């Protein structure tokens with residue numbers, strides 16, 4: 001069998017096997033084991049010894065230390081109810097506008113995204129809080145589902161982000177160090193958030209029925225009260241943002257260290273709001289251990305898969321096909337983006353990252369794309385994967401906590417415009433790559 | 447009359463070999479692992495060797511390179527080759543310090559051998575045999591794999607030329623030099639390679655050493671620091687090695703084994719010429735951006751003493767280290783007469799020379 | 807009589823639960839390093855490696871715990887449309903075809919890796935130079951715990967298959 005055939009078979013087998021509902025990490029490892037043995041003449045010690053060796057490499061990967069830390073931080077923060085306070089304040093401040101409440105959700109999610117590294121917490125919190133509130137105020141069901149699901153995914157793009165940590169740990173390159181990725185993701189994250197706001201604002205302005213303003217009777221607070229309330233509720237999250245991003249940018253801490261400082265900050269915040277009990281800590285620890293184990297298992301399984309794929313020469317096959325087309329590099333880039341987008345409809349972001357980045361990065365380098373820009377485009381694409389049906393985890397998180405009035409149909413219909421916005425955002429970043437590269441250059445001079 | 451002075455000791459072996467050697471036709475595909483990412487010039491050295499082997503063997507031995515992380519992580523390449531998960535590896539032997547402290551002596555020793563010294567010691571004074579004995583304990587057959595010359599000193603935001611300046615300085619380095627600097631009063635932190643740039647740029651650390659001038663250049667440390675503190679006493683030379691799984695090696699016919707041996711020597715020769723030329727170019731470029739600061743003689747002396755004390759303590763602790771370093775010291779002593787008599791005369795440009803700059 | 811599967815459940819529950827607290831010393835060690843370096847200009851030689859070891863131990867011993875709690879992400883949308891009995895049969899099949907061979911082999915070879923490390927008295931190539939064999943052993947134990955949990959699930963699925971009919 002030629003390498004080309006095996007390459008296709010290997011991906012087909014992976015896509016087929018994941019449908020059986022077995023954990024993705026194990027499925028990746030099993031498919032890797034099978035094809036590894038098939039292509040190395042059934043030399044079990046050589047292949048699995050190599051796997052064991054790679055598992056040890058993951059065990060010692062310093063960059064990934066940030067993962068349990070950012071997860072723990074999100075867990076504590078989630079239980080200290082910071083986002084609730086913020087939402088209540090913005091409810092009153094923005095509620096009077098057409099679509100204002102929806103915009104408040106986007107703003108809260110964006111701020112919350114800058115304090116947490118994952119998606120689940122933000123979508124769940126907003127689903128529980130804003131889901132019923134939006135319904136009560138007469139918002140269109142699909143619009144409100146779309147708002148909550150899409151803005152919640154910003155958590156994994158806007159730094160801190162475990163996706164960026166995983167990316168940095170995967171390449172080990174200076175250009176795509178975690179610090180650079182964090183700096184690069186800030187403006188694209190804000191751009192997307194701004195596009196969401198614009199979309200909601202414009203749609204509701206012309207069609208107030210889908211996003212009506214809150215009645216004046218409910219908005220009795222004076223401007224002064226509004227200001228005080230907003231400021232008060234913005235302080236805790238901004239303190240945390242300063243702790244994490246501030247210590248990185250001020251040269252006090254490396255990204256991993258900043259993650260630990262963020263944990264200390266989140267604990268302090270929870271203590272200040274009298275939410276910090278031993279039970280809360282225990283629950284956060286347990287949840288952190290399970291989620292970290294899940295991510296690390298994926299990291300290990302994905303690693304095995306890419307090791308087998310690369311060692312049998314599959315990377316060269318893909319590169320030969322893509323580079324041999326002799327077309328504009330942006331055509332090749334678009335194909336790679338389309339592959340990531342398509343996989344994102346079905347597979348978890350971490351698995352895609354781990355399988356695809358080792359194959360695509362050398363191709364992107366051959367085509368002289370800026371490594372940091374390319375990394376960011378992949379990451380935004382993967383952020384979108386949380387939204388794309390059939391398997392959009394953001395949608396599942398939302399459906400899990402939202403009031404029963406929201407049907408899965410509402411959710412699917414609601415996120416489509418936001419997926420279009422994501423694609424628009426990607427297109428804008430192709431035209432204006434400075435949005436990605438400006439801050440890293442400003443902060444790190446490169 | 448006197449007997450012939452010296453002989454190529456390989457010749458007798460070759461004479462015997464030529465009676466039985468036959469050109470082979472069997473083809474081999476090897477996997478090569480390494481601690482280098484693709485952008486690093488060490489990777490080019492490994493590639494150069496693979497190319498030489500492929501050319502000389504007419505493609506019968508094809509060595510495919512896997513950069514760090516593609517097949518195994520950087521620090522796992524030793525075990526991978528030792529256990530036959532890959533056939534050959536390229537390294538800087540100091541990375542295997544944790545397996546046996548003596549590996550560092552084959553890579554670079556603070557205030558130790560220079561490039562010329564490594565070549566003579568390895569090929570003519572028993573260094574290679576010791577190296578092969580050490581790697582051999584791990585089922586590996588080793589050959590010298592390139593030398594990139596003296597490393598650049600510390601990229602620093604603190605101007606340090608006297609020993610007092612080093613006290614309390616936050617420095618990133620690794621290995622034996624880390625302990626030596628600690629003994630001299632610096633605050634040394636072993637940050638991983640990927641974190642160095644950010645840490646240096648943000649002031650988490652004051653200074654860092656990484657590699658030779660040419661290897662350092664693409665890292666852009668000159669953009670974010672003000673000084674380079676010279677000379678690179680921590681690594682007067684940087685020696686690499688190829689290490690081959692013994693079972694993979696045993697399967698090769700004699701002609702391919704010779705091709706490997708000759709290609710490794712060719713890589714050793716070429717790498718120095720290639721790297722030192724690039725080093726000179728890189729230093730010119732660095733000088734446009736950073737100030738080169740030279741440590742005073744007294745400071746260099748203190749470094750020498752601290753290094754000596756430290757190495758003596760290692761020798762006392764590790765018999766393998768003692769054996770290798772004693773051999774290198776013996777070579778230094780043996781060579782000292784000739785070193786002195788040739789007077790350190792080096793080819794400075796004529797104008798500099800007649801103004802009185804005669805020696806190294 | 808204590809059944810094997812519930813013994814495994816208890817083992818992973820206990821180890822996973824108490825092991826999950828390791829994130830607290832992890833935060834403490836990293837915080838300590840920042841304080842010593844930034845505050846006192848005296849970085850430690852050990853904190854960096856200690857951090858990595860804590861992280862590695864933390865997730866390794868939670869692998870089986872996460873499997874017990876079905877936290878490992880899976881695409882269960884097709885599966886959830888099947889009947890309870892078909893689903894159980896499918897779980898048994900994927901367990902036998904995917905999980906047991908892959909994790910079984912991995913368990914064996916990570917144990918071997920640990921064994922070689924002990925035999926060499928392997929230490930890290932750093933200044934602090936901590937021993938590596940305990941950590942390679944813990945990594946192997948992590949995979950053993952994961953394997954055990956898979957076996958426990960297999961036992962439970964076979965038993966429930968007998969009960970469903």
Ligand code: NA
Pocket residue numbers: 112113114115116117118154155156157158159160161
């Ligand atoms: Na975030």
Ligand code: NA
Pocket residue numbers: 344345346347384385386387388389390391392393
């Ligand atoms: Na999706």
